[in-house]
Amino acid sequence: MRIVFAGTAAFAQPSLRSLVQAGHDVALVITQPDRIGGRGMKPLVSAVKTLAAELRLPVFQPERIRDETAQDRIRAVGADIAVVVAYGQILPASLLEAPRLGTLNVHASLLPRHRGPAPIEWTILSGDPETGVTIMQMDAGVDTGPILTQERVAIAADESAGRLEGMLATVGGRLLVRSLEDYAAGRIRPMPQPAEGATRAPRLTSEDGKLDPATMSAEEMDRRVRALGERIGTWITLKGVDLKVFRGHADGEIGGGVPVATANGVYVVDEVQPPGGRRMSAAAWLRGRR
Missing domain, CATH: 3.40.50.170 (Formyl transferase, N-terminal domain)
Structure with missing residues (x-):
């Protein structure tokens, strides 16, 4: 064709x-x-x-x-x-x-x-x-x-x-x-979309990347980082510093990450980037702040 x-x-x-x-x-x-x-x-x-x-x-x-x-x-x-x-x-x-x-x-x-x-x-x-x-x-x-x-x-x-x-x-x-x-070949007949179950997926902006532990659950923050962290970016304020967040998890196991109390559960920040800095583990960033 x-x-x-x-x-x-x-x-x-x-x-x-x-x-x-x-x-x-x-x-x-x-x-x-x-x-x-x-x-x-x-x-x-x-x-x-x-x-x-x-x-x-x-x-x-x-x-x-x-x-x-x-x-x-x-x-x-x-x-x-x-x-x-x-x-x-x-x-x-x-x-x-x-x-x-x-x-x-x-x-x-x-x-x-x-x-x-x-x-x-x-x-x-x-x-x-x-x-x-x-x-x-x-x-x-x-x-x-x-x-x-x-x-x-x-x-x-x-x-x-x-x-x-x-x-x-x-x-x-x-x-x-x-x-x-x-x-x-005429073997498919297009079918109208059902009316029920329709939702919208509008374009997202940098503001959608803000992580707010006071209002979001650990699961919500985890989804946001997985959805936006490598795209428009996600960020969180820790110890007065706005950090880009690239990886984290909400399963409760802290490992080498930095735990953050949220509105529901604990979110663990694993990889960040401080202003003007490079990507690094959240634990390494925290050690440098002490």
């Missing part, structure tokens, strides 16, 4: 690679424009653009995909179907409906639960025992389109957002190729 692929984040890489390996004609890869940032203020290239270059696929990086010139470029490809995975811009209905078979999306949750841009983080924040991947037909809503298929994935008690993303990305690539072939 002739495919237009839109994606930006690393989560989208297995889906793009799987389409190419399955023999599909990925005629155009759409990704977010390069951004200037990091040390040295150098151009930051998206994970999908990097893979597209490796696979020698044509890349298009519109600032605004809703612009008519951008839409004309995409329509000119004459794709049979479009696939969107962690792209970062909202496609207008006119583009979603342009390909002969419409537009499919790979979403990292069991829809209708966790609709929105941060399903993996909210899965861990919510303490869900399982999650999965949904392949859906996109419509004008936010993750509200009919479902083609889903695959469930169990979540370990100590799972982090980064590890979970890697697992779901791999599942997504495999599931996309399988469902795409069945969909094109």
